[in-house]
Amino acid sequence: MLVYIGIDDTDSPKGMCTTYVAARALRAAEGEGARAADHPWLVRLNPNCPYKTRGNAAVCLPLEVERSGFDRVWEAVLGVVRELAELENGADPGVAAFPEENRGHLERFYFRAVREMVEVEEALELAERYALAFWRHGEGRGIVGAVAAAGASVGTLTTYELLAYRRREMWGRERWVDPESVVRMDALFGDRTFDNFDYENGEVRLTPHTPCPVLLGIRGTSPEVLPEALSVLRLGEPYEFYQVFRTNQATDVHYQRLSVKDLRPLVSAIVTGRVVGRPRIGPGGHVFFELDDGTGSVTVAVYEPTGRIREIAFRLVEGDLVEVYGAVKAKPQGLTLNLEKLRVIELRQVYAARAPACPVCGKTMESAGRGQGYRCGRCGHRDPRAQKVLVAVDRGIRPGLYEVAVSARRHLVRPLRLEAALRASAGT
Ligand SMILES: [Zn+2]
Known part of the structure; x- marks a missing residue:
């Protein structure tokens, strides 16, 4: 039978890594006759979760197991988790095994665990109803990732x-x-x-x-x-x-398309709206601008480590239409979206008032004095009625999709380079 064993929260800031525990557990399971039915899954969950150790990753082992051999495989996996988990340093591991036919009941929970905050009780309830076996230690927060990883939607593991x-x-x-x-x-x-x-x-x-x-x-x-x-x-x-x-790394699976009025702290959102006012640059080189989508406005924060995308953000002006991708945080001044990607959809045409060009020789004319029109410094042409003309300003940025520096990009965010490669391979 096909069994999916989710494992989470075996590490601590002092060491260990759930992927290593799972890789060792896989070898122990194989020693008891199990066969890997797929590569193990490395499943990233909500990157905004305040409980995470590091990258908030859980693992699932998809295994082909003889029905009669399941108990031995389960004990082998648990043995490795007990041996390697950082139990003294605050790890609260959880392990849960589900049969293939029950995975459908977990998929909604998986998407919620990637996109918002979920409770331990919900995970426990699913484990009690649908798991072949489950185990948790300490406060047992690990059961959340164990259930979510076992329920991961295969279509998101690309x-x-x-x-x-x-x-x-x-x-x-x-x-x-x-x-x-x-x-x-x-x-x-x-x-x-x-x-x-x-x-x-x-x-x-x-x-x-x-x-x-x-x-x-x-x-x-x-x-x-x-x-x-x-x-x-x-x-x-x-x-x-x-x-x-x-x-599910680099897939953008954590984003939800939301209106400003529906934003909540700790979700990752895509919001389309128009820039209000002027972007401002704060101490430390952080750039901030306001975005309004007709349902409300939110502050978009573009922090210094995000690199050159700040230059794009800083050149936006009131009225520009943009799509912002990022993590929603509650700040004293209200909700803030920490920018991860920026799509410039439409740039407002900005005009500047300039001196007119000379109709005779083409050189830019100079003011002849207040209320006296313009004169040409090259050919001497004068026009007492000439006035300033409006000239379209080069905005210095173009419509398109922009991303933060590689070093500031989170695991779940799809790199632009990959976007282009996947489009090319899809032939569109
Ligand atoms: Zn001239």
């Missing part, structure tokens, strides 16, 4: 990530990957891998900066090329093993 893990003696030490080899890999594989290198800041993006067992991760649009991409890299240490995950 990208992959290869994670290579360190040998135990290296945990907590500095990581090194030769930057030149990363740039070479990036060039070799085109859009089949992504987010490898931050060309804006000259930084390798593959390595985390936490004491966890992950050496590096390579993200891609197909699973086959990832081990090949790994082999191109020059590493400062041998890895223990690697695992390819199927994920």
Whole structure:
């Protein structure tokens, strides 16, 4: 039978990683006769969740298991979770196994866990009704991610990530990957891998900066090329093993299209509206502007680490039509949307009053004095009735979709580069 085992919240700020626990659990399950029915799923949940340890990721193991062998597989998985989870450092793991036929009952919960805030009680209720078995420790918040990951909608799992893990003696030490080899890999594989290198800041993006067992991760649009991409890299240490995950990263699945009046804290929204007033730049280089969609207005915040997208935001003027993507936060002054992507739909034509051109020689004329029209400095032509003319100003920005710097982009946000690649492969 097909069984989906969700695992979540095994890590703490001091270490561990749920992907590593799950990869080890998969090997333990295989030792008891289970067979992987798919790559394990690395499922990112609401990035605005205040309880998350780091990336708010849960894992699901899709397994083909003999009905009579399920108990042994379940015990093997639990054994690994109990052994590796950071129980002393505040991890509250949850594990839940669902049969294929019950997954449909979990899908709505999955989408809600990605897009808004969900309660432990809801997850428990689903586990009690539909799970073959479930287990939780401590406060058991991990059951939320375990149920959501097991219920993930396969249609949203369209990208992959290869994670290579360190040998135990290296945990907590500095990581090194030769930057030149990363740039070479990036060039070799085109859009089949992504987010490898931050060309804006000259930084390798593959390595985390936490004491966890992950050496590096390579993200891609197909699973086959990832081990090949790994082999191109020059590493400062041998890895223990690697695992390819199927994920909902870089899919934009967390966004909901909402009116300003329906915005709530901790959701990720797409809002279309017009700019009100002038964007302003605050201390630290953060840019803010107001957006109105006819149901209300919201402050859009474009923080300094988001990079060059701030220049686009700062050039907006009142009346411009834009679509903003981002996380909604409650601030003392009201709701704020932290910008993740910006689509400039329509730029208002802005005019400036300028001196007229000389009708004889074409040079811009000069004022002949208050109320006395203009004269030409080159050919001497005078026109006492000439007036200022309105000239369309080059706005310096164009309609289009803009994104934040790679280093500021969240796991679930689809990179523009990938957008173009997927459009091309879809032939549209
Ligand atoms: Zn002239």
